[in-house]
Amino acid sequence: MLDWLKSVVDFISTPSISLTLILLMFPFVFPPTAWFETWHRRLGLHNLWTNRGGLVMFSVITLIFVWGFTDVNFSKILGKPDNVPIMILIYSVFFFLWLAMKSAYENDAHIAAGEPVQEYYPPEDKVLVWPDLVYIELIALILMMVFLLVWSIGLPAPLEEPANPSLSPNPAKAPWYFLGLQEMLVYFDPWLAGVVFPSLIIVGLMAIPYLDSDRKGSGYYSFAGRRTAVFVFLFGWLVLWVFLIVVGTFFRGPNWNFFGPFEEWSVTKVVPLININLSEYVWVKLLRVGLPANPLVRESVGIIMLVLYFGLTPVMLARGKLRPLLDKLGSIRYSLIIFLALAMVLLPIKMYLRWTLNLHYIISIPEAFFNI
Amino acid sequence: MSEKPIPRAALNTPQDELSPAESVKRKGFISWLVVGWVAFASATGTFLAMIVRFLFPNVLFEPPQSFKIGFPDDFQIGVVDERFKALRGIWVIRDSEGIYVLSTVCTHLGCTPNWLRTEGKFKCPCHGSGFRKSGINFEGPAPRPLERYRIVLAENGQIIVDKSIKFQQEKGQWSHPEAFLKV
Amino acid sequence: MAEKKPKSRLTAISESPVWKSIFRTGIPVTRRQRMMGILNNVFLHLHPVRLPKHAVKLKYTWCMGGLSFFLFLVLTISGILLMFYYRPTVEYAYTDIMDLSEQVPLGIMRELHRWGAHAMVIAVWLHMFRVFMTGSYKPPREFNWVVGVLLMFLTLFLSFTGYLLPWDQLAIWAITVGSNMARATPFLGHEGPGASLLAIGDINLVTMSSDVRFALLGGRFVGEGALLRFYVLHCIGLPFIIMIFMAVHFWRVRKDGGISGPV
Known part of the structure; x- marks a missing residue:
């Protein structure tokens, strides 16, 4: 039982x-x-x-x-x-x-x-420090x-064995407060998960008081x-x-690898993780023509998808449900909020794409270290 | 608390504004002001650049990048040689055509992968990237294959590995004659 | 004649000229003395003299900001003590840490420092959470929220730089993984997007020994240079910066109208 x-x-x-x-x-x-x-x-x-x-x-x-x-x-x-x-x-x-x-x-x-x-x-009801x-x-x-x-x-x-640059412990973990970032690194490249997203987190946090124009509920x-x-x-x-x-x-x-809490941490656990790029899905599996040589043509599908994601979604939302928000905040604040929110939601989206389609990259240009 | 922010209006009292005579005096001064500020800005900029440059020393005391690893016959065909992993940070692999040298630095975040002989792959413990024996990445988050280092023969027939020159597959550099030692 | 009550020793001390030269207001018994006690003391003057009642309710404040500051002080003191025994070199770092628990009397200073640092990270997050949930970032306190976010980031970075110093497997690999992210910084890291655009002819300007990661590590990998740089950042550089921002943060709490509260 x-x-x-x-x-x-x-x-x-x-x-x-x-x-x-x-x-x-x-x-x-x-x-x-x-x-x-x-x-x-x-x-x-x-x-x-x-x-x-x-x-x-x-x-x-x-x-x-x-x-x-x-x-x-x-x-x-x-x-x-x-x-x-x-x-x-x-x-x-x-x-x-x-x-x-x-x-x-x-x-x-x-x-x-x-x-x-x-x-x-009441304002006159005060105490001495x-x-x-x-x-x-x-x-x-x-x-x-x-x-x-x-x-x-x-x-x-804790103090483990002396540092040994040639032997990575298995698993090798960042300090615990950065493990959220390390988890992101499974799904995104370091320049996104390690640099861009943390920067967006800091900027987004700092922007909160300027984006939230509602004066109610203070104090x-x-x-x-x-x-x-x-x-x-x-x-x-x-x-x-x-x-x-x-x-x-x-x-x-x-x-x-992922282990349930009651599972034994076995080094030999094999999880097949064959990841496929979006460009491969489109050109090889769907169109059966092979990957184009020009990276921009090759990745055009992914580029278009991301441009639509960040460009079209705010417009669609502004036409539909979020119209009142746009009217209330003005276009600059509205766009900033939607951009930050879309960037935030991109993480779970990529996670689900990985779990369902084994998707590696939406855009993959390793020649320029530009993978999303 | 009892304190109140100072009302904005109190900050700009009429006394703060300049009389016409004063602003005329200032107008003649303006070109000197520009010169002064430009000089100040460039001095500050230079100083900041000096600070940045200070972070990059001219000499690095790190182990030599070029070394000998023995004769080609020391390496068996089809085996991933791990003898140089700890000290030099390389794997030496010989296949039926020749010998190549792979870097032990994972292209994802620089951990050291482990060679799993039974599965025939390099597996990185940090984030689960997997590489084939050739160095090509096929699973996990690694964005590109492992790097290969320059490998040539010395005059006495020993193999020289030079880590300061690396060859990246995605840039098409693996076909370079020094990325692969034909035996 | 009414009989005078004999003075107690304690009163005698508190009325002596030496005591009075240090604490001018005497034992705070009267309302006036209590107010002057706060006003005349450089440390207590961080506080106003009087507060609205909700500001002393733990259910409202959680005391997390104060605890964060207290933990910072604990970490400063225990950190200074640790510096007496620790040498930031590859040769000695690990053995010095080993010795701390075995050769030094009351060898829990390292534990105090390490667990205190973890506690501070949590306290800072909870402080931020409290400030968000009470809407205290709203005008006129917007800028102080920004300073607070920077303080949180500096806290994490302080903790991160300290992580390398024991020079064990945990330390070196956590920092290897962490600092390799800097390698991928757009334009500034040698494996970041756009870095290859910064080149003069065939010569790349951003290489393994000239990028932002190198500036952090002082070398091409986590070694002697990295240990020294992290040590200096951890003990001097970042505390210096964080104290400046802390001063601004506390000052602005007062200047933005004190602790937030319902109008």
Whole structure:
């Protein structure tokens, strides 16, 4: 029975399955529009952000970890000293997500009832920094220091074999906070996954206050008034960053193959990964003429597709559903938002193309190191 | 908190604007101003360029790039020779026609792939790129084949490998006579 | 005559001329003394004197910004101590780290430094999450959000440069993979798109020993030069930059109207 359950968990953890499940669930958990909101309520998902919901999430995570520590293979991964931060990350992300959403839902109820939000106090109602804040800070610092000391005494920092430039460990992993990027590297070339996308992440984050023109919801937790903005941010942070870190840490084993949590990390696991370029699909398999010599002609299909993706989609969306957004933000801000969003969505799109069609590159010009 | 941002209007009071006499004085000064700023900008630019150049030393203390690896008969046909992997970072492979030297640096992100004899492929542990014995990439994220190094015979019949000259398949350089030692 | 209460030792100290020369306001008992205590102290002056009530509620602030700063201080102090025992050369780096846990009394300084760094990364992310969820990046605090994003990026880069210093297998390969991404930087890396366009005749300007990765590593691969450069960046270069941005960040919190709150 337990073994059967383990194989089910292993199957669900496969990125193609788990990401699909998350993508399907995500808009219902964090409804970006009114339509999703009604279903969010109908499915009872708003109960996640209550005390009971928090307790359930906490128990599920703890149960998975406890279960994991009893398993031979999973405990090896969980027990690695460098993976402890990931467990702390998982707990704290869920806890603070719960806390923020709970506060937001409480405030949404206040706002709907026409009452002031819970952070509101009359302007004349102030406290002195000494002692009210200084003592909170002191206690927080002491607790943090105690936490660090216990962690440091209980868990020695890892030190592996001395550096050996000729022997890559299998698997060789980046520091955990970059494992999201390393996961991207499976699907994109280094110049995209390692340089362009990180730059876009930084620029995109910095642009948030200038792109989000909505002045409401500043200085208190809220969701209903700014659901789309919260949805986009949480999608990027939780799915495309934290989730990929968890996948990279727990599920990527020898030869960067995928391993379920209860699977043994076997070096000999063979996963056939024959990848095919889009140009090969078009010229060789579809038209049966062989690849043209000129790289630009050869890759024309991919180039056209990407130009349409980044050029035509914003126009189509502006004609259709997103017309109000365009009117509200103006064309420059609108184009920037759509461009960043399309670049963000390109990652899951490429992932699915790889999983379904074994697609290697949409555009492949290795002569100029230009592969997308 | 009690602090309020300073209202914008307070920053531009009428006293801040220049009287006509003052702006005329300034007009005569403007050409000197341009000269001054150009000089300042170019000095700063030069200094920044110096800082950038400072990051690139003239001499590098790294192992020699050119070395001898033995006689052609030391290498068996059909075998991937891993003796030079640790020290020199190369695989020496001999097939029925001759010998070529592959770099042990994965073209994806520079990890060192492992030669899996049973599967007959180089497999990179970092992101799962796979290369055939020839060095051609066929699976995983590697964008291009492994690089080959210059290989020639010395006068005493030993093989010289020169890592400072590399040949890339996607640029059509593998057909270069020094990319392959006919035996 | 009313009998005078005898002074306690503590009061005697706090009323001595030496004490008063250091802490001018005395023990903060009255409202006025408490306000002056904040105003007259260079460190506490980071804070305003009075706050709206919601600003001291943990449910609102999570204290993550403060903890990030505290962790930075812990890392600075433990880092300085570690520097006494560590030599950034290929020959000594690994053995020096080994010695830290065995030859040095109370050998948990490295653990404190390493786990503290992980904790700081998480604290900074959670701080950003809090600021987003409360909409605190909205005007007039837009620019401070930008500074915060830079601080987060610098935190990650600080942690990344520190990762190489133990000079073990984990370190060298994480940095090899990480720095090889720089190799693919468009135009500036020798395997980046567009790099081959930067050439004079047949001579490529962007090569393995003249690209952005070389500037980072000080060599063609992760070796002696990289270890030294990462050491210097980790101990001096990046802390210097991050402290400048931190000063701007804290200053702007006050200047943009203090902690955010409902109007």
